[in-house]
Amino acid sequence: MNRTFRLRWKEKEYVLDLGETSSRLQDPENGWESLLTHYSWTREEDGSYSLPDGSVALLKSGKLYIHTKGKTFQFSIKGKESSNSETAQFEIKSPMPGKIIKMEVKPGDPVKKGQTLAVVEAMKMEHALKAGLDANVKEVHSQPGDIVSQDQLLVLLS
Amino acid sequence: MIQKLLIANRGEISLRIQRTCKRLGIKTVAVYSDADKDAPFVKNADESYHIGGSEPSKSYLAIPNILKAIQATGADAVHPGYGFLSEKTEFAKALSQAKIAFLGPRPETVDLMGDKIRSRAAMEKAGVPVVPGYEGDSQEPSVLLKEAERIGFPVMIKASAGGGGKGMKRVFSKEEFLPSLESAQREAGNAFGDARVFLEKYIINPRHIEVQVFGDSSGNVIHLFERECSIQRRHQKVVEESPAPNLDPKIKQKICEVAVQAASSIGYLGAGTVEFILGEDGNFYFLEMNTRLQVEHPVTEAVTGFDLVEWQVRIAEGKTLTSLMGGKSLGQTGHAIEVRLYAEDPENEFLPSIGRIELAKFPDLQNLRVDSGVVTGSEVSLYYDPMLAKLIGYGKNREEARKNLIAGLEQTVVFGPITNVNYLKGILEHSEFASGHTNTHFLEKHKIEWEEAGEEKEALAKTASFLVSRTVKSSSVWEAVGPKGLWGEIL
Numbered sequence: 001m002n003r004t005f006r007l008r009w010k011e012k013e014y015v016l017d018l019g020e021t022s023s024r025l026q027d028p029e030n031g032w033e034s035l036l037t038h039y040s041w042t043r044e045e046d047g048s049y050s051l052p053d054g055s056v057a058l059l060k061s062g063k064l065y066i067h068t069k070g071k072t073f074q075f076s077i078k079g080k081e082s083s084n085s086e087t088a089q090f091e092i093k094s095p096m097p098g099k100i101i102k103m104e105v106k107p108g109d110p111v112k113k114g115q116t117l118a119v120v121e122a123m124k125m126e127h128a129l130k131a132g133l134d135a136n137v138k139e140v141h142s143q144p145g146d147i148v149s150q151d152q153l154l155v156l157l158s
Numbered sequence: 159m160i161q162k163l164l165i166a167n168r169g170e171i172s173l174r175i176q177r178t179c180k181r182l183g184i185k186t187v188a189v190y191s192d193a194d195k196d197a198p199f200v201k202n203a204d205e206s207y208h209i210g211g212s213e214p215s216k217s218y219l220a221i222p223n224i225l226k227a228i229q230a231t232g233a234d235a236v237h238p239g240y241g242f243l244s245e246k247t248e249f250a251k252a253l254s255q256a257k258i259a260f261l262g263p264r265p266e267t268v269d270l271m272g273d274k275i276r277s278r279a280a281m282e283k284a285g286v287p288v289v290p291g292y293e294g295d296s297q298e299p300s301v302l303l304k305e306a307e308r309i310g311f312p313v314m315i316k317a318s319a320g321g322g323g324k325g326m327k328r329v330f331s332k333e334e335f336l337p338s339l340e341s342a343q344r345e346a347g348n349a350f351g352d353a354r355v356f357l358e359k360y361i362i363n364p365r366h367i368e369v370q371v372f373g374d375s376s377g378n379v380i381h382l383f384e385r386e387c388s389i390q391r392r393h394q395k396v397v398e399e400s401p402a403p404n405l406d407p408k409i410k411q412k413i414c415e416v417a418v419q420a421a422s423s424i425g426y427l428g429a430g431t432v433e434f435i436l437g438e439d440g441n442f443y444f445l446e447m448n449t450r451l452q453v454e455h456p457v458t459e460a461v462t463g464f465d466l467v468e469w470q471v472r473i474a475e476g477k478t479l480t481s482l483m484g485g486k487s488l489g490q491t492g493h494a495i496e497v498r499l500y501a502e503d504p505e506n507e508f509l510p511s512i513g514r515i516e517l518a519k520f521p522d523l524q525n526l527r528v529d530s531g532v533v534t535g536s537e538v539s540l541y542y543d544p545m546l547a548k549l550i551g552y553g554k555n556r557e558e559a560r561k562n563l564i565a566g567l568e569q570t571v572v573f574g575p576i577t578n579v580n581y582l583k584g585i586l587e588h589s590e591f592a593s594g595h596t597n598t599h600f601l602e603k604h605k606i607e608w609e610e611a612g613e614e615k616e617a618l619a620k621t622a623s624f625l626v627s628r629t630v631k632s633s634s635v636w637e638a639v640g641p642k643g644l645w646g647e648i649l
Contacts, residue, residue: 016622025622039623048517056571057624060516066621070568071580073617096509097540122510
């Protein structure tokens with residue numbers, strides 16, 4: 001029986017079809033597909049795995065890390081993601097853990113694309129959250145001084 | 159003689175200071191906040207002392223807490239590292255009153271150079287060229303706007319207190335000025351507790367050149383040559399090197415002389431850096447003086463062969479510069495380049511990436527120095543600067559140093575938080591960087607060129623093969639973790 005994994009890296013999703021004898025890798029978006037080369041990974045004392053060419057892999061907390069040719073990739077191997085891009089545009093989430101230092105809108109406010117809705121600060125750097133489209137503010141979920149986590153919903157547009 | 163040194167800092171700089179102290183036979187005391195209780199720098203010190211909560215204001219910035227740690231551990235000297243209290247006059251004063259040696263300049267010097275407005279005036283008086291600007295007392299938006307128009311756009315808004323790019327804004331037009339001013343003042347207020355700003359003429363295509371200086375208690379001041387720090391992002395240095403590439407020898411000599419002149423004019427004691435902005439026309443201007451050891455000091459150490467922390471210790475003990483050099487002459491041998499490894503995501507506006515480091519492996523190579531503050535299992539918290547390590551490549555010429563550093567970056571593995579390692583490698587491999595013709599706009603200008611990831615397919619193929627090796631080939635994995643464990647979310 002084949003096992004299918006979905007690997008997510010940034011916004012892209014790849015399909016990995018593992019078979020008993022052969023396995024395939026597909027990028028549905030770009031239409032490429034390749035048969036896998038098999039490598040022999042060595043387990044290291046620290047729990048990571050390595051290849052003679054210096055590649056290092058680690059599986060931890062639902063994430064697969066891979067370092068190859070000097071580049072580091074982090075794949076999420078979790079299940080299906082939920083929100084599609086249309087609803088995502090209406091959800092203004094904190095891009096990082098930090099502190100709200102400004103909330104410039106209140107429920108009912110009309111906003112223009114590009115308008116700053118809130119300002120989050122982390123490590124003394126300010127980051128402005130902007131509206132991705134013309135919309136109305138439906139809900140506001142935080143206020144200046146709040147400590148927020150990454151991906152926490154701050155403003156809901158409609 | 160200093161017997162026991164307390165390091166009022168954390169992370170890589172604490173570890174780096176500890177290394178020198180161990181060599182010199184000086185005992186070290188690390189101080190730590192709640193968030194740092196398991197950090198490598200705490201475990202590596204001879205003694206450690208808890209100084210409070212994770213927020214810097216409750217620990218590393220709390221002078222009474224540090225004083226208590228000094229008293230409790232019997233330390234006779236303090237190294238402030240960089241950031242935190244390193245340029246706080248009150249701290250230098252408090253130590254001086256308590257008769258504890260401070261590995262930095264005199265409190266008056268810290269005070270003078272910490273205020274950018276007063277320091278500019280002092281430098282002007284000493285005949286050091288400064289950038290045209292406005293450094294008046296008024297902080298009225300309307301006055302500042304008028305001054306900005308007088309200087310002529312583009313202008314820079316800069317925070318009077320502190321450094322490191324915080325509270326700094328570049329403004330190209332009258333319309334942008336007031337919103338930028340508001341933001342700069344707020345950032346400055348948050349970062350330094352002082353919202354005052356000043357204005358400066360913005361120099362087109364500038365290079366950032368700084369000179370390492372040292373002064374002793376007999377009044378001698380020398381320079382240890384220049385560092386080029388032009389590769390910056392949002393006014394934060396990313397790559398630093400020594401010597402500065404393609405620098406006219408006449409300008410080089412003059413800039414080093416002016417740095418000594420600047421430091422001498424204020425009777426400088428200890429390690430300091432005079433920063434200059436160098437225009438395309440060869441004119442250079444004083445930017446600021448940092449009255450501390452800097453993040454990028456290893457490149458100077460690499461090319462001069464001296465340990466600058468050792469010098470700081472010996473100067474605090476009253477030794478002269480001549481005795482420190484021990485008959486060796488001052489010169490730059492070879493070339494060194496440093497990069498700063500940050501827990502940040504270059505492809506997501508460089509936002510800090512926080513969390514547990516699942517794996518950290520740093521290379522052990524010839525001609526590569528790694529000053530790291532983290533190990534596997536370390537937490538990158540939102541409380542502190544996300545710098546994880548510095549890598550310094552050395553070579554007999556610039557090209558060799560560059561290649562050694564690239565090799566080092568390729569073998570640097572950090573899993574968990576996203577790091578800028580790929581980005582750093584992209585900078586070093588860029589043809590314009592390789593040619594040594596860079597200015598402070600380099601990173602803005604070349605942003606796109608390395609955001610395209612080329613090795614994606616290969617990484618995926620390796621990932622896939624890794625999964626194959628962990629599942630299909632080894633059935634024991636399924637027994638060990640159960641079908642709902644490791645692969646709980648298989649579709």
